[in-house]
Amino acid sequence: MLQTWSQDILREPQPKRRKIQLACNKCRNRKTRCDGHRPACIACLERGLAAECSYEHNTHPSQRYTGRGTVIPSHSGASNTAELLSSPTQSTHCTNDFNRVDGLATVAFPREDENLYGESSTIAFVRHVMHEQPPPEHQQYKSPAPEPIRDRDESLAVYPRRQTADDYVSSFWEFVHPVFPILHKASFMSRYKEVWSSEPYKGQHNTDQADEVAFSATLNLTFALGCQFSSLVAANKRVVVADEFYQRSRRIFIYDILDTSSMPVLQMLLLTGVYLQSTRYAERCWNTVGLAIRAAQTLGLHSESPTRRLERQLTREIRRRVWHVCVTLDRLLAMTFGRPAMITRSWDIPIPLLIDDEFLQIDGDGHQPSNIPSRMGLFVYSSKLYDILDKILITFYVEPETSKPISTDDSLQKLLSNVLTFNRQLDGFHNSAPEYLRLPAKVAHSGIHMNSNIQLQAQILNCRFLYTRVILLRPLLLLSA
Structure with a gap:
């Protein structure tokens, strides 16, 4: 028995039978195996029926799946594709209907942001064919709201007592924000005060669950960064306390939120990268900043059209600041790890203005008082310095x-x-x-x-x-x- 078993092991495996897409008419009628060889299969040649061996063309067009449930005939032209995407009777809904773009970015529903997909993308081509015709209302999907924080884990919605939290946040604005101006202080503090209020948030931000998740994760990251400079935490305990807030932020943040790119999510990713710089999670820092850069490019922060430059000063400056934080972190990590930078020179975003948060205006243009040095000075001149550093690294x-x-x-x-x-x-x-x-x-x-x-x-x-x-x-x- 042992010898038989060893012989079976040493015996070469039998090759798998090759599947054919279409059998000839004769073999199909006889219900015999056909090798699909053209112009005549082996079975017909052996029977002397080579002249009668023929293949019936498939009357049904082959189909390919886009990966998100929409079926597109492989032989259809662009006009048929546009008709298929806009016709409710010819499209198939998928279970994950919140994904409005398939894995290879070949199908998407129109978005207002023209910088989301460049001219080389298939989506841009389809939009051009469709003349930006919006889909029916039942096809305008929205990302599902993430599960509320308190429903997932009540401990995630627990913050330090108010006095301690205020000290951590104050330390963050004093020591971290001037180096990496990712957040807008007035907007963040308005939302921060609502955390301690029993009234629902009534600010200008969306109050959906995705926004709550992003803000709560961001708040814990500000605690993690700020507590490292707080006098309320002993020096030998700062690393442990900071890691606790970081781990809580990780439990709050779920990767499903990446299905929808937004400025709060991008800011949260950048703050995560800033925190991870000074921890043992080196590779995690590298990868997190890479995610943030992709999110920034998705939002079009790498491109500033003439209409963008006419935006409100506050919106325009925050977009510029966040993009240049991406560039700064990318170059710092490229130098630290000895790896190529992810961001190339194919962007032309002006360096942010030397103006502090409190002087930025929603309507009109604010100005920095001449007798007050801007806290943006370090960041602005670091960006100029890292332009030289980038050239040194490349050379x-x-x-x-x-x-x-x-x-x-x-x-x-x-x-x-x-x-x-x-x-x-x-x-x-x-x-x-x-x-x-x-x-x-x-x-x-x-x-x-x-x-x-x-x-x-x-x-x-x-x-x-x-x-x-x-x-x-x-x-x-x-x-x-």
Whole structure:
């Protein structure tokens, strides 16, 4: 028995029978196996019926599924596709009807945001064919509301006592927001105050469950970031307390919310990436920022059309800030991990204005008072500095000419020339920065009000400047080693 079993193991497996799409008419009538060979199958050849071997063409067009339940005939033209998508009798609803785009972005319902899908996408082509004709009302699906937080886990809706929470949030605005201005302070604080009120939220934001989930996760992230600078938390306990808030944010956030891109979801992802920078979750930080960049591109933040520039100042500036936070984190992580940046130079979004949150206007244009240094100074000039850093990384690290042994004087001369060119750019950047952001921090005249926050910004910018110069000079250091 053992020998028989071993022989069976060693015996080569029988090849699977090849399936054919269409048998010839003779074999179908005789109900015999057909190999589908053209112009005559083997069975008909063996019977001497090669002349009578024929294949009946399928009268029903083949179909392919788009992945979300809509069936499109494979031979139909663009006009038939448009008719099929707009006809209620020829479309099939899927169980996950909240997904308005299939996996390969070939079918979608019209959206107002023209930047959502570029001209090369199939969706843009279908829209052009359909002349942006909106689908019937029964096809205008909406994403289902996520399960309310309290229904999933009551502990997720529990926050610290008010005094402690206020201190964490205050620390967040003082130490984190100037470095990464992801949120708008007035809008966030208006919603934050409603958390402690028994009245339902009556702000300008949508009050659906998706918004509640995104805000609650964001609030826990502000606690996680702010508590690390709070005097209420002992230094040796800050990491543990921060991780507790982060884990709570993770339990609140469900990936189904990514089916609908929105600014609150994007801001929540960016804050998650900012928090993860200083934790042991290095790869998670890298991947989370990648998700945030994709969400930003989905919202069209990488493209600013002329109509976008005519938007209200508050909306326009928040969009610019969030996009440049994406760029900043992308370049910081690319430098840290030694990997290519995800965002290329195929965007042209102006750097945000040097104006604080409280001076941004919904109607009209606000201005920063001349005697108050903007808390946006660090972020704005860091963005300019990282433009130079990006070029340094591409020249010396992503596409390095120094990867090959430098054996000629010409190669060494080119390396030195590139280093000196970027060094002059860094000197020009340093000279262009306002005096209150230099070390030691100075003021042009006594009318400018200085505070510890501005001095901290000057220290951070100086550290970033020096580290960028170290990255520039490293190839020369390694060459001489």
